[in-house]
Amino acid sequence: MNALLSWLDNRVGVKSLVHEALYERVPGGARWRYVWGSTLVFTFAVQVITGFMLWSAYSPSTRTAWESVYYIQHEMFLGYVIRGLHHYSAQAMVVLMAIHLMQVVIDGAYKAPREINFWLGIVLMMIVLGLSLTGYLLPWDQKGYYATQVTTNIMSATPVVGAEVQILAQGGRDYGHLTLTRFFAMHAGILPAMLVGFLALHIYVFRRHGLTVHDPKHAPDTTFWPDQVLKDAVACLAVLATVLILAVLRPAELSAPADPAVKFDAARPEWYFLFLFRFLRFHAVEALGLTFGAIIVPGVIMGIIAVMPLTERLLGRFGHLVNKGFMWLLALGVLALTVLAFYEDANDRGHQAALAEAHRDAGRAIELAKGPDKIPVEGAVTLLRQDPFTQGPRLFAQHCASCHRWNGHDGRGSLITDALQPGQSGAPPMTPPTAADLGNFGSREWMRAIVLDYSNHFRWLKNAGWYAEARQKTAAGESVDFVDPDGSEMANWTADNTESLKSAENADNVTALVEFLAAEAGHAQTQYDAALVQKGRGLATEGSWAGALSGTSCASCHETIGQDFPTAPDDSSASGYPIMAKYGSAAWLKDFIRNPGAARHYGAKNRMPAYAPQQLSDTDLDLLVRWMTKSYAASTVPDYPSQLEALNAAMGGSTTAAPAAADKSEAKTEETAPKAEEPKAQ
Numbered sequence: 164m165n166a167l168l169s170w171l172d173n174r175v176g177v178k179s180l181v182h183e184a185l186y187e188r189v190p191g192g193a194r195w196r197y198v199w200g201s202t203l204v205f206t207f208a209v210q211v212i213t214g215f216m217l218w219s220a221y222s223p224s225t226r227t228a229w230e231s232v233y234y235i236q237h238e239m240f241l242g243y244v245i246r247g248l249h250h251y252s253a254q255a256m257v258v259l260m261a262i263h264l265m266q267v268v269i270d271g272a273y274k275a276p277r278e279i280n281f282w283l284g285i286v287l288m289m290i291v292l293g294l295s296l297t298g299y300l301l302p303w304d305q306k307g308y309y310a311t312q313v314t315t316n317i318m319s320a321t322p323v324v325g326a327e328v329q330i331l332a333q334g335g336r337d338y339g340h341l342t343l344t345r346f347f348a349m350h351a352g353i354l355p356a357m358l359v360g361f362l363a364l365h366i367y368v369f370r371r372h373g374l375t376v377h378d379p380k381h382a383p384d385t386t387f388w389p390d391q392v393l394k395d396a397v398a399c400l401a402v403l404a405t406v407l408i409l410a411v412l413r414p415a416e417l418s419a420p421a422d423p424a425v426k427f428d429a430a431r432p433e434w435y436f437l438f439l440f441r442f443l444r445f446h447a448v449e450a451l452g453l454t455f456g457a458i459i460v461p462g463v464i465m466g467i468i469a470v471m472p473l474t475e476r477l478l479g480r481f482g483h484l485v486n487k488g489f490m491w492l493l494a495l496g497v498l499a500l501t502v503l504a505f506y507e508d509a510n511d512r513g514h515q516a517a518l519a520e521a522h523r524d525a526g527r528a529i530e531l532a533k534g535p536d537k538i539p540v541e542g543a544v545t546l547l548r549q550d551p552f553t554q555g556p557r558l559f560a561q562h563c564a565s566c567h568r569w570n571g572h573d574g575r576g577s578l579i580t581d582a583l584q585p586g587q588s589g590a591p592p593m594t595p596p597t598a599a600d601l602g603n604f605g606s607r608e609w610m611r612a613i614v615l616d617y618s619n620h621f622r623w624l625k626n627a628g629w630y631a632e633a634r635q636k637t638a639a640g641e642s643v644d645f646v647d648p649d650g651s652e653m654a655n656w657t658a659d660n661t662e663s664l665k666s667a668e669n670a671d672n673v674t675a676l677v678e679f680l681a682a683e684a685g686h687a688q689t690q691y692d693a694a695l696v697q698k699g700r701g702l703a704t705e706g707s708w709a710g711a712l713s714g715t716s717c718a719s720c721h722e723t724i725g726q727d728f729p730t731a732p733d734d735s736s737a738s739g740y741p742i743m744a745k746y747g748s749a750a751w752l753k754d755f756i757r758n759p760g761a762a763r764h765y766g767a768k769n770r771m772p773a774y775a776p777q778q779l780s781d782t783d784l785d786l787l788v789r790w791m792t793k794s795y796a797a798s799t800v801p802d803y804p805s806q807l808e809a810l811n812a813a814m815g816g817s818t819t820a821a822p823a824a825a826d827k828s829e830a831k832t833e834e835t836a837p838k839a840e841e842p843k844a845q
């Protein structure tokens with residue numbers, strides 16, 4: 164061993180090299196405040212190692228980037244740990260860098276003769292920030308895609324050469340595949356190579372001048388080895404442990420595959436850029452333009468930091484005080500803006516809703532990718548595009564939520580509220596729904612409500628403008644066709660038979676009828692009891708009820724109940740009663756949505772718009788209807804929570820009173836009053 168060492172030493176001089184490295188003098192003793200630089204070198208080493216591991220599984224293209232990161236995160240052995248280490252070490256590096264910079268300024272380590280090294284440090288900092296920026300895009304998920312688009316737009320605000328800079332970074336006029344390959348080349352090639360080069364210089368120059376000793380009488384001088392090495396090692400291990408714990412307990416996120424067609428309102432930069440993001444949102448800053456906020460101000464700040472050695476030279480001790488003061492102010496400002504950004508986001512309903520949707524989409528995309536069908540060759544982006552569980556809520560919010568609700572919300576989890584009038588304050592008033600809540604459409608619950616609770620089930624219609632108008636006209640003796648939850652034929656029929664339907668002797672019959680009706684709607688994820696369905700069919704068509712209902716059947720009005728839904732529905736056999744053949748099924752729904760005013764549906768009573776293919780394409784109609792009939796791969800991703808309670812609480816008395824036009828405006832002003840009081844009595 165010794166022979167080998169001296170052989171090597173003879174040729175390359177390792178011994179003196181190692182000696183020089185380890186026996187560097189540390190005046191004033193080893194100290195914790197010197198560890199920051201070492202931890203930075205260490206985290207960078209972690210980045211290089213985990214980076215190469217990730218690279219061996221990563222594939223940069225718009226159709227494979229998300230897919231390969233999905234593979235790393237969810238299928239590769241320990242892949243999530245490696246990715247987590249890379250993810251959190253990157254953040255650790257930014258934090259450590261900030262601390263290192265603060266410490267250098269406070270200890271005056273930037274002063275002559277160390278100016279050059281200070282500037283090298285600033286260059287290193289820019290490279291590290293560049294590495295984080297470029298890395299954020301690589302998974303090609305919604306979050307990275309939209310946040311990075313903000314960055315490339317900021318680049319275009321560079322004075323004079325903005326457009327060129329943007330094209331250069333983006334790989335052309337459009338943001339897309341070439342942006343990804345370019346960012347990858349920067350992230351895994353150019354920037355790390357630059358970092359290694361500048362780091363070597365930084366360390367070389369540092370060794371030349373030695374440590375800046377804050378307080379030389381702190382302790383007797385020592386050498387780097389073993390005291391300071393021990394402290395450095397402990398610090399590095401602490402960083403590694405923190406990062407490892409985070410990687411395992413809070414795995415790095417992978418949001419849904421990037422889809423240029425789906426706006427992503429939850430996009431935010433990495434948390435350590437939030438301060439800049441928040442700064443740009445001040446009205447005053449916005450008014451001065453992106454170039455001012457995103458280029459000039461950060462440029463001036465970096466400039467002030469860069470000239471700190473000169474400031475100190477010119478102004479002496481006072482200059483040093485100015486520099487320290489500036490750093491503290493900057494740190495406080497960054498901290499305050501970051502806290503403000505988090506605070507505002509947490510209290511921003513719109514942002515929270517967007518986040519909830521982003522989580523749902525992310526979970527769903529991963530669930531589908533793991534599923535039996537795997538990722539299609541066209542790429543993971545089609546997973547969600549073709550998924551009713553994802554698209555249904557969006558289509559519902561877009562087309563139907565102006566009248567209907569879905570478990571009280573707009574389909575995407577948000578309550579619908581009116582805009583606040585000028586001068587109003589507090590929570591915005593709830594917008595009253597004007598048609599049925601379809602959250603449980605076609606389920607047993609829905610069918611039971613139709614049979615036992617018809618008026619109440621459709622009470623929402625009474626909030627509609629047309630309703631008040633129709634009631635007034637009827638009162639004035641005009642004949643108007645409309646669905647009146649309080650007085651239509653169906654409402655009257657159920658009202659007349661309430662007692663019998665709710666009596667103990669018909670309880671089993673109602674259960675059977677409900678089972679039959681629900682089975683007709685046929686939700687894909689529900690099992691129906693065949694015997695009950697059979698019995699229910701008899702009750703609906705032949706009327707084998709007990710007691711007062713004996714001999715009555717739904718078929719006496721709805722002739723088509725129990726039949727198959729016609730393949731080419733037309734109105735030739737319309738009886739004036741809504742077609743009940745496979746009521747609530749996909750075929751029935753599609754026909755209804757395309758033409759609710761057909762005589763076979765609501766006819767002249769109809770108040771719902773018809774959706775022609777120009778408004779709602781066949782593909783979208785299919786997605787919407789499959790979502791409504793639960794015809795999709797079951798999901799373990801939690802759905803949006805029901806908002807019915809909040810809606811009902813806000814709507815208060817409107818469930819019972821039939822509001823005339825005047826009542827309605829009264830109800831509105833009432834709702835704008837503070838909501839804290841207990842719900843209004845029914």
Ligand code: HEC
Pocket residue numbers: 613614645646647651652653654656680703716717718719720721739740741742743746764765768
């Ligand atoms: C006296 C005639 C009559 C009887 C009996 C009757 N209905 Fe109806 N039903 C109607 C009318 C009329 C409508 C149209 C809506 C309205 O006017 O309220 C309707 C509407 C409906 C609707 C909503 C239709 C749609 O297009 O959304 C359902 C569901 C329904 N009935 C189910 C039943 C069931 C189940 C039975 C048997 C338990 C039944 N009806 C018995 C007359 C009747």
Ligand code: HEC
Pocket residue numbers: 559562563564565566567597598599601604624646755756759765768769770771772774
């Ligand atoms: C302008 C308001 C409005 C819009 C928008 C609207 N609806 Fe309706 N919808 C109604 C009204 C009102 C009824 C009750 C029947 C009627 O008056 O035509 C109804 C009834 C229904 C029913 C039947 C429930 C039952 O059994 O009676 C379904 C299902 C339905 N709508 C689905 C949809 C879907 C899906 C969309 C979006 C593509 C939509 N609606 C958009 C107003 C609307």
